Amino acid sequence: MTPDRGSMSARSLACHLGLAIGCLGLAIAALGLGRTAFAPAAILQALAGESPAATRLVVVEWRLPRVAAALCAGAALGMAGALFQTLLRNPLGSPDVIGCDAGAFFGAILALLAGGSVAVVAAGAFSGGLAAGLLVYVAAGSARTAPSRLILIGIAVGAGLSALNDWLIMVAPLDTALVAASWRQGALAGVDPARLVLGIALLAPLLLLGLAGSRSLRTLELGDDKALSLGEPAGRSRLRLGLLGLGLTATATLIAGPVGFVALIAPQAARRLLGSPGLPLTASALFGALFLLASDCVARLAFAPRVLPVGAVTACLGGICFVLLLLGIRRREATP
């Protein structure tokens, strides 16, 4: 029943490569498509700084940050989803379900209301996400290893924070409320350059740490006892990976707002693509990036000139992915 290691890694390699190429191809397409379309050659010229000012403005200054934001936030959410879903051993245990992005957004919006700079808003997002995560963890108390209970508490925390966010947006001064409301929908169009640069700077080390944590994650999947026997102190690596997941979620929220369903879908889809037993970190990140970029392209182009919030599209596409996932489960059950 177990496939041999050789074919497994070949498939995995092909999938990773395919996802990476997909991201790159879609990124070039996203740079080229829009009200005015540009050929790939023109895009490369614009990126090299050898094109007319108007082309450069559209491709480099407007579309590139948007594409970069989608890729970065998507990768962060995909990896965070894989981390959380593995730690909680449940496909619903993703950071957006258990309220971490609502917490990060709460922190960010408080900082925004206080008139803080980009760095303060980032710090707000991190502390908010961290606080929400710790609240869930502490509240779960002694039974924090029981995933369904932790998720239940997470949903409670998330709904409470979400209500608080509604309240804050309702009482905020009109113009701040306008910014916060569109940020909340996951509007990549309004991505603030300073926020994006800071987000990317924060993201790079977090993604690397995540990749380095891949081995502990695989060990944890075997169960805490087995992990301990392999020399992996389960509690400590759990905490470490959980904090990493929170950091990734907060960064994604900082860049793109609390976009739902990416963290939920990406790990499950990546696992099915790879046919791997656990949730693969790198492939989840790549799939998350691809998924969010694709969603953003749909949001931007499908109903042009109307631009949809990307959160609406991830929800729709996420719903469809979930249906496929379900049908897969049903088929497997029907033919055991």
Added chain:
Amino acid sequence: MAGSAFGVSAARAAGTPIAGNTIPSAPRRVVAVDSRISLEMALALELPLVGYSHSRARPWVPVPAEVPFLAAPPDPEQILALAPDLILCPDTAPQSEWWPLEKMRRIAPVLTSDHRSHWRDNIERLAAALGRSGLLAPLLAEHAGRIDTIRRRHAQAISAHLVVAASYDPLKRRLNVRSGGTGYGFVMPAQVLTDLRGHAVGADKLGFYGEVALESFGSVLGDVDGILLIDMGGSALAALAREPLWQRLPAVSAGRVEIVAGNCVFGSFYTARYLAYAWEALFTRLNS
């Protein structure tokens, strides 16, 4: 805070070259990003418009039929394709998707407005930046004359009566009173009433955005003599008319309610003119 943001960006927009351009003395292709303040100012100053955004122009704003309504929220790529040489844009939420000031500055020179200031200050500043103060002067004089006439004709009613301008939200069953000092800032009905030297219910008696719950109608609006009821469309006014607590208000039972059609909360010259006549109609009612 509002004042300083206003002053700084005004100086930057009007005085310095932007994206290699300076403010053209005779702009030929102008985009108004906001359909209320920007659009009305552009029309009043006879700027050649190539498009506007936010929401469709209200009936009392004389937009030429050939000026298109652009994508809303504004799409920078669409505006760039129109090749404007001047853009009018509010500077109160530069990071929001509705008024993307920084992106607009990369397309063409931008002149800004601030809905928290008096419309006259906004348009005077714009006219000065474009060297069109001469064009504006007769308009302002015309408006001042109108205000003077109304004030003289209804001096008694204006000074003796407490009034409000409000719209009704049938979903939340509350009035949104458009007095100055609420979360919406110095809204147009309040600006025109202030010019007329009338007295409105203060923001301290209202919710943050001027809300008054149905059950507080009596305590907040019981001593109001006249109501300028803004009809935002839909079946809101029919629903309001059915409410017993509305019917019981002294102003309502005495028939001292004047209905003004259309969203006139924000705007400039044309909305000010529209509202001046609306307030006059209310004060005429109060006199009779």
Added chain:
Amino acid sequence: MTRRLLAVAIGLLVLGCACLAALLLGARTLSLDDLLATMRGEQSEAAIIILQLRLPRLLVGLSVGAALGLAGAIIQLITRNPLGDPGLLGINAGASLAVLLAAACFEAVEPRLIIALAAAGAALAAVAVQALAGRQGGEAGPIRLVLAGVAVTAFCIGIGQAIALSDPDRLDLARNWRVGSLSGDGGTILPGILAAIGVGGVLALLLAPGLDLLALGEERATTLGAAIAPIRIGALLAVVLLAGGAVAAAGPIAFVGLAAPHIARRLGETAARTLLPLAALIGASLVLVADVIGRIAAPPAEIPVGIVAGVLGAPLLLLLARHRRNLA
């Protein structure tokens, strides 16, 4: 037995105080004298506020809360899932989508029609979730149900957001349908919600013995001679009526459907026959208390009950979850 009586007594006492507060407190505070004068039939502004605004609102709040409590209890019993909440079956999202679609197609929508549409949307979403989840049996049954609920909810929210944002005028309606509120016209809403909760509640109580068996797990229920399919279908019908009626009347209110059964269990109730009424009682109290708080917290404005329930419900549920012992 004494504990059960004590629980009911405390529940009724809380409910009574909440009712009194709901009639007297609000943007305008009324006195007991006002209430007594109203009961004597005196005509005054206070009487109008009590009889035409607060009483219908109180009754709608009670019905909505009871309906949510009952629906939550049923869902937790049949899915054997502590995450059980009417929202998880896609009912809230379906209702909001139906309202937004109607608003997008027609200029003005009658309040009565909005309620009917919301109920229809809730029912459609629930049916879609069931169809997607497929056969109910098997160990994975409850998980599939939750996954199907997530999928349908996601889809409805996505399309709803897209519609809402395509027109600034509709944004308000959308915002209103994002957060539950009791500020609607109670008199118009009341008959519909009362009918829904009446039929749904009776159905739920009739099904109580069967629900107990289902809660033991499908296999044991079958060996004990229960006819699974009719019980499930009946229970789902009851949930759609109850939760659909609630969301149609007040919009989505988080937590009540989740927390009320938890509190009931915390008070020692596990048998459906007593768990259901107690969950209804607690649900009604929770909604009413949240509404009163929302009305007096920031006068003269109102905080919608959905927001208060969310903010207050979270710590409450945390507290309960920490000490939970009797989770099915």
